[in-house]
Amino acid sequence: MDSSEAELDRIEAQRSTDASHDQQNRTYLPMNIHGSQDFSQSGGDGVTPLTGDTESVPEFLTNLRLSDLYAIRGEDVRMIPEVFSKISDGNKECLEKLRSRGISVARIKSNTGDSILHLAVTWGHLELVKEIVCECPRLLLEQNSSGQTPLHVAAHSGHTTIVEAFVALVTFSSARLCNEESERMNPYVLKDKDGNTALYYAIEGRYFEMAVCLVNANQDAPFLGNKYGVSSLFVAINTGDVSLVKAILKIIGNKDLKGKKSNLESKLQGQKSLAHVALVTQSIGVLDVILDEYPSLMDERDINGWTCLSLAAHIGYYEGVCNLLERSTKGVYVCDQDGSFPIHTAAEKGHENIVEEFIKRCPGSKHLLNKLGQNVLHIAAKNGKFWISNMLIINKDTEHLGVGQDVDGNTPLHLAVMNWHFKSITWLARSSKILKVRNKNGLRARDIAEREVKPHYIFQERWTLALLLYAIHSRGFESVHSLTKPSVPLDPKNNRDYVNTLLLVAALVATMTFAAGFTIPVPLQQ
Template identity: 70%
Template sequence: MNSSEADLGRIEAQMSTDVSHGQRNNDSSQNGGDGATPPTGDTESVPDYLTNLSLSDFVALPGEDVQMMTPDILSGMSNGNINCLRRLRSQETPMARLKSDTGDSVLHLAATWGHLELVKEIVNECPRLLLEPNSSGQTPLHVAAHGGHTPVVKVFVEVVNASASLCTEESQRLNPYVLKDEDGNTALYYAIEGRYKEMATLLVNANKDAPFLGNKKGISSLYMAVEAGEVSLVKEILKTTGNEDFEVRKSKLQGSKHLAHVALQAKRLDVLDVILKEYPNLMNEKDKDGRTCLSLGAYTGYYDGVCNLLEKSKESVYVCDEDGSFPIHKAAEEGHEKIVKKFIKSCPDSKHLLNRLGQNVLHVAAKNGKLSISMFLMYRESTTHLGVGQDVDGNTPLHLAVMNWHFDSITCLAMKNHQILKLRNKSGLRARDIAEKEVKPNYIFHERWTLAVLLYAIHSSDFESIESLTRPVEPIDRKNNRDYVNSLLVVAALVATVTFAAGFTIPGGYISDAKEKNLGRATLATNPTLFIFLLFDILAMQSSVATICTLIWAQLGDPKLIRESLHVALPLLLFALLCMPMAFLFGVITAIAHVKWLLVTISIISVVFFLWAIFILGPHVMLQRSYVSPSFTGKFLMKFMISKGLSECFVLLIRLCFFCCFCWCCLC
């Protein structure tokens, strides 16, 4: 305490001289190193409520007892009642001793509710409360900043600037700007978190060190400002570093130092430009996930950010992450085709970059099933050779696509370059060998679909004989197979019931006139469309009945019998399900043939539905059969993939129509 008392005596003497002149010298408070940086201007008058300030009051005397606030005092301070403060004076109650249950002083309460005049009175009476923490470790400056009370924060800054004691290294603990609460947060952190821009700028100008202090989570105020996209505030903070060396500036920043990554994630290019101007070496530094800035932009698909970084340094394209991947690999991994194209256009050599597994950009795209990038690379003359590239294990992009059952990528990889089908990896396996080895005996759609598409590509290349695109499905789980067979039985029974009933409710009705020779017969018996209706109705009913009869055999539990029954029943049920809507269509045509516009509309809708039903149910049936034609089934599967894309576009169009109708209704 002797050295501290000596310092206080020296500082108090200095302060008394300053106060006697009514001014505060700007340079004297700035030269204290880690202390407060005063506002701009050569001199500034000391506010009236600080003229009686005694600097020794900033240090709490040892051995003081804490006295709990009474409800009246707590209520009066929370309500900003200055009369309550006057009563305390009249009773000579020591203000510094009063605490609430949560450790708040009277200054905490006044600052929490933003009672400016009460704050001034308390600071003038007991300035050391400005440095007094509550049970959460927060000073009044913390609570004022957290509550967004900028005028109160201005008062605290004036108090600090009026005290030369806060400008000495020995009294660093008396600097409220750098004091942290139990979470490690400074008052500036709360100001930025609450988006109180004026307050945050005030605190930044008051102290140049606080923005760089990190909390317990490793988050600094500068980090928060970058994440919030406050470009002017970031400039103010970085301005305080002056012309310091990069390593010196970086060493001052506590916690996370990945500022450029944060700006990129926030999609704030203006902040990113400011950061990289002051910290250019952050361009190629890696974040906690081992990614450079360019890799992060490519991974997240932020095209504008990638373009911005490429303008600053194209060399970043050739800087790999900790996992050995390059930015172009990250873009391909996530399917960002536009960014991959930008990399290849700006840095043509980037397409040849290999990761630690020896995989090029096409390997990565095929491995992750990114069809659009695979198509772009395979159908581009300068990159089509990437398809025959082999990684450290000898795998081509086709091998990797098959290993991960990405059947979409197989069409462009295998159909564009048949040579890739012959290549073997270091284990001596072709893509076909891997597919046939890894495919499960039970029905897994994407696995069987991948095998079928691959075999069709081999069949189309004519370098190997293919007898069938599928292999038999082996029932494994007896309970699941029984449930599956029962489901098919229910569907077949419903089709049989509906089509049986439709045969006796013929469109057009029956002749009811007793004078007619054909009493009780169909009135439109000679109408061709009625004949077609009856034909499809009978076919649907008989096929569904045949399905029921076949599936009865599957109930016996013989695994081989189940497989053989399904091979017969599934095509029959598919045929019945297709005949039923066709019968309905011609039944409706029979009834409304005279209304041409309605006839055309219904016909178009029915044709679209019929094709959709074929492409939905067809693969389910074909991929379970023990033998299917390579030519017919392969072409069907290719058309299915095309129709799949068209169906998605059709669904998006319907959603757009509904959205437009909804908006129109809202406007009306």
């Protein structure tokens, strides 16, 4: 007798001992199906009798032992290497050999808690899976040491045909059980140690055909959250699959919008900012599905306090901004927790097309000013977004923002000078009126530049001051003779930095032209 034969004999001996132990202690699963259904007329072989139309019943289910769904169990038996290897290879003869020795295949487990059904599913052996599940249907509910059922394993591995076979089994079995029992025969809502359902893994792996099958099989699983607060619906939105998201959202009842929203909130676990997720993934199709079903989600705030419009403006999602504005423009006038409107967010990030869209669709000044007294031009100038500054200052509907003062009395020109954003100076200093404005400290933009410029040569500062003085000179309201502070080397002991700075300045000056334009002499005609 070889070692594998001896090991099988040991398992068989353990089975006899366990059976005797079970008869004494009557160890049952939480429910015994025999208490509510009589299988005594099924021929005594455990085969489920079929009634009614059998043409639609999958062939492999004709041998289903429904009476074993909640059978008595004993202690688990360690899976020997030979069984592990043969089941992994899809060898049906191994199953027959275990049966011939009277060994309960349902109790054999690997060192990671996998049953033989887990192994057969892992390697995608569909026919072996069907044979095992018909003989031991309760294995479909068995969890391994990671808390995963065979359905989890099938979904994670992308075995769609196996998942479909499991769905057929559960559907067939549930139809023949009472309501309480069919609820217990529900592998779709079982979670592993990370709190994930099989549907979660199907969507995460982008097995969308499988995911739709699981969604149609159970209406609760899409809304269950894992231990990180992420639901399958959340992941589906994140993948951008329109048909899957539509399939999930359509299963919510109630025809009235308020009732639907309430029903969604009561079902959905974990993170709930669904429209925000669609915006982040920039899936306009999914966004349409969500907001068509639940328009009120557009007004909700995420964990950062952002509305949908603020988020779209923040990430620069132009198509999303346009979509939201087509639905309603009221979000333009809803400020965030810091008092900024969506247009300020877009200006800060430099999304010129979105700022332009806000101004075009929503004329007026209410949304242009935040609680700090800063208008959208202040924001653009402060953050060096010179294209936005230029666009706003030459637009007749927004040019008045150039003389606007914040709570400290600073104009956009003041802020641009304070931050040495020289590219915006020529446009922001385009009128004498702007150049004359003083802040609450009595300082004009020129005063700030001359006071703050450092004595050592920093190109950005010197260039800002030069452009500002040129603008003052060209407007002709104040004389300008020279820069007020001579430049000195950065560090007398380190001439390399000083020389490099001068070379950089020389290269930039050689390649740049003033936007306002120094006059270029025209040669005389001969």
